[in-house]
Amino acid sequence: MGPIWMTLLLASTLGLFSWSAYRRLRQVKVGVPDPRFAWNSEQIFDRVKTTLVYAFGQKRMPNYTLAGFAHVGIFIAFQVLLLNSLMLWGRGFQSGFDFWGVLSESHIIGKGYSFVKELAAFAAIVGSVAFLYLRWVKRGYDSGDPKAVKDKPRMTLGHQVNRYVFTEPILILFIIITMMLADFLYVGSSLVLDSRAFGEPIHAGWWEPFGGITAQLLSGLESDSVVRALQHAGFWWHSAFVLIFLNILPYSKHFHVLTVIPNVFAYDRRPNALPKVEDLEGKVEREESLGIKQLTDLTYKHIMDLYTCTECGRCSDNCPAYITNKKLSPKHLTLALRDHLYATEQAMFGKDALVAEPSDGAVEMPTTSSGEEPIHTFPQAPEGGYFVGDTVVDLIPNILHPDVIWGCTSCRACEEQCPVMISYVDKIIGMRREEVMMKNEFPSELQGAFNGIETNGNPWNLSSMDRGDWADGLQIPLLSDKPDAEVLYWVGCAASYDDRAKKVARSVAKLLKKARVDFAILGTEETCTGDPARRAGNEYLFQMLAEQNVQTLNGYQVSKKAVITACPHCFNILGNEYGDFGGHFDVVHHSDFLNGLLVAGKLVPSKAVRGKVVYHDSCYLGRYNQVYDSPRQILESIEGLELTEVPYWNRNKGLCCGAGGAQMFMEEQGEERVNNKRTLQLVDAGATTIASACPYCMTMLTDGLKKLDKDEEIGQRDIAEILADAIELDEVEDTPVAAQ
Ligand code: SF4
Ligand code: SF4
Known part of the structure; x- marks a missing residue:
């Protein structure tokens, strides 16, 4: 079909793509390695499994029915058609190239593959038409009305306001549709030419259903040269547009087509535990950043997240802050960081880049921040929340308004929804850490909670001596008096001090007694777990408390007991985060524990509750x-x-x-x-x-x-x-x- 043209096509497009890929890769490397990522067999096995399920299997996509299934169709089609593209490129050099006969139409594998490929191409067309319907007819992306999201989840706007008929996603959809049609055209016209060469009627096998239909449509064309021209057009259109598509990817939101697999592979395996700031004291002494200050403090995975965002908007649709009109919109947080990353490429790597090599290996950048115009004036994201700048500046307040990070409830609804495993809570808390510990900038109300936790071990700053008062009259032993108790009831600050929550603690205690559970409490030896401090970014205060609590608990060999708690925050931090501080405890939430007692027949509901x-x-x-x-x-x-x-x-x-x-x-x-x-x-x-x-x-x-x-x-x-x-x-x- 033209070795010279195919050589030129492949050399130019793959060369250009290599340059683009290099540019994107070098920007990943301005970040830092994720300390929790390790190439050990346990992690690799788990990561491969997760990649198969979430990247290849698209597990989270059908959450939004039509768009989800449409995406699955297109994604599978691209995986299947990759082999077809390779075969077509091969035919550019050798007519009829079919992987040494394996994919020929006389081989059963070739027939099977052809059948699957045609179905996949058809699925891609249907999926693309579904997306066009969503964008043009349903306009589910583009109501422009923030209220529309409030009661019914929907897709939010893409990066650019999609008021225009032809945006990048539309262009991509047209490329996909025409690429698939071009393949049918190539197969159909080849069938017509073959039938004429042998003087036989068109005979399409079961393995080429859509190629066969196309052949029938073309059979009325009398001129062989016209059919041959269509065959060439189908061949070159499909072969070339795959490569053109590849070159558009690094400059579009569709970059996720390439980055989703490594991004899911590198996913955060402990999303319920914030990463520990190692050597905190040393970093303070050396005046190193304790959180995320600039792009260079993001991890490689964080930067891959920016590349991988599909702009689907699931995160924001489910974000409590966004749907109550706070400045925080997780999707736009990602897009703002991505824009900033792209805009700073010149500053980082251009001829005039002020790049120094600091001792920790990070790239140091100029930090001016004036003069940036807000570019994210989306109807659904309050103006002023997100900015972009082409010099590397502190993310807060230059790129993200401080309210963006302080609006987060750390609920992980965004992460649960994100189909490509983008994390938010670790980034947001990382930025809070920088604000709190390095700049002393945080909502003033938090100061009272910090003082209370530090002074009295509870965020309300009530006397630590009153911590066990909720249990008055219940005859619950202290662990110091009964160190061999089988179970420790970790009460938590709220149930120790809040009058309403104290009633819950008393109900829990009575149920445990009724079920003859051998338990004790810590009383005044218990103190705040540090959860509010950690989530507020005060890692310093948190680590003080974690170390103190771990010392207390290990002193009683609590790792050999069960710990129950009626507070999910205590449950999470004791069970999932204290391990990083030497505390490995078997922590059970009271819902699981009480349910276990019911199942075991140790608690038997005997009274109806209407x-x-x-x-x-x-x-x-x-x-x-x-x-x-x-x-x-x-x-x-x-x-x-x-x-x-x-x-x-x-x-x-x-x-x-x-x-x-x-x-x-x-x-x-x-x-x-x-x-x-x-x-x-x-x-x-x-x-x-x-x-x-x-x-x-x-x-x-x-x-x-x-x-x-x-x-x-x-x-x-x-x-x-x-x-x-x-x-x-x-x-x-x-x-x-x-x-x-
Ligand atoms: S974790 Fe924060 S950003 Fe994510 S959904 Fe919850 S409030 Fe929104
Ligand atoms: S972060 Fe995830 S859920 Fe949010 S817009 Fe991007 S891909 Fe969609």
Whole structure:
């Protein structure tokens, strides 16, 4: 078909692509390696499995039905058609090249492949037409109305405001459709020419259904030279546009076609644990950055995230901050960082780049920040939240408005939804670390919580001596008096000091006593786990507390006991983060523990509890630790109780209550409250009681009910309280632990 032309085509397009790939790769390397990534067999096995499921299998794509399936169709088609493209390029040098007969039409593998390829090409056309329908007809991307997202998840806008008919995604869709049609044209015209050469009627095999249809359509053309011209057009169009497509990718949002596989492979295997700042004291002394200050503090994976964002908007559609009109929109946070990365290429690598080699190997850049114009004036992202600059500047406040990072509740709804495994919480907390520990810039309300945690071991700064008062009269031993207790009940700050949460702690304790669990508490030896401090970016304070708590717990050999807690934040940090500080504990949330007691017959609900209950999933229990079933199973075990769900926003899609990420101790931005929005969703489910399993959620939802004037009508109770209502507990209070 033309060896010279094919050589020119391949050399020019692959050469250009290599240059583009080099440019993108060198920008990845301005970051730092992810310290948690290791090339050991355990990690590699897990990463390969995850890549197969999420990158090749597209597991998260069908979340948005039509767009999801359309994407799956196109993605599979590209994987299948890669071999076809290689074969066509080969035919540029050798007519009829078919991988030494294996893919020839006389070989069963060739027939099978041809059949799959034609179906895949058809799926790509259908998928592309579906996307055109979404963009042009349904305009699901482009309502331009931020309110549209509030009650029904939808795709948000792409990077550019898609008011224009021909945007980059549309161009790409047309390239895909015409590439597939070109392949059918090539196969169909080849069939016509073959039939004429042998003087036979057109005979298309089962393995070329669409090529056969195309051949029938072309059979009316009398001129062989016209058919031959169409065959050449199909061949060159398909062969060349694959390569042109390849060259567009590094400069478009479709770069994810290439980066999704390495990005998913490098995914954060511990998304429920923030990375530890190693050698914190040393870094402070050396005045090194403790968090994410500039692009150069991002990890390689963070930078790959920027390349890989598909701009689908799932993250923002499910983000409590975004849907209550805060400045934070996770998608636009990624796009702002990506724009900044691309815009700084000249500053980093151009002729005039002021590049020095500092001792830690990072690239040091000029830090001027004036004069950048906001470019992200999206209707759904409040103006002024996101900027771009072409010199490497501090990300906060130059590229991202401080409110962007302080609006996050660390709920991980974005990460749960993201089809390409982009992380947010570690980046946002990384930026908070820089603000808090290096610049002393943070919402002023947090100062009280920091002081309280440091002075009295609780964010409300109440006396540490009162920590065990909630248990008065319950005859619960202290671990110091009963070091051989089998179970430690870690109470947490909220249940120790908040009057409403204390009632939950008492219900938990009574249920444990009823089930004859041999447990003890730490009393005044317990202190804050440090969760609010860590999520607020005060890693320094957190590490102090973590070390202190680990010392206390290891002193009692708690690693040989079970630890139960009714606070998902304590549950997560003790179980998933204290390991980095030498504390390896078997931590169980009270929902799992109580459910286990029910299953074992140690607790038997004997009293009916009438009413309709809707369960609110805590982020740190659900998305962080996949505990979705136990709370529901506890409620379902109670006679007379009817369990209902919030449509869409339940389980892994449950909307945050608004308290996590230290929001509990900050003034919420703007007028619209996350807790009110969540409460409204729960109220709309038509229940008489909202059940929860987290003291923070309880506070937020109770406030929400008051705000909606529904607090008389609808109750807000912990699952332990509801279970306690169903169990005979009259004599439990006066009886010592494990003595019934
Ligand atoms: S963690 Fe939650 S609040 Fe933060 S960006 Fe993601 S979805 Fe939004
Ligand atoms: S971060 Fe993920 S979910 Fe958000 S727009 Fe990008 S690809 Fe979609």
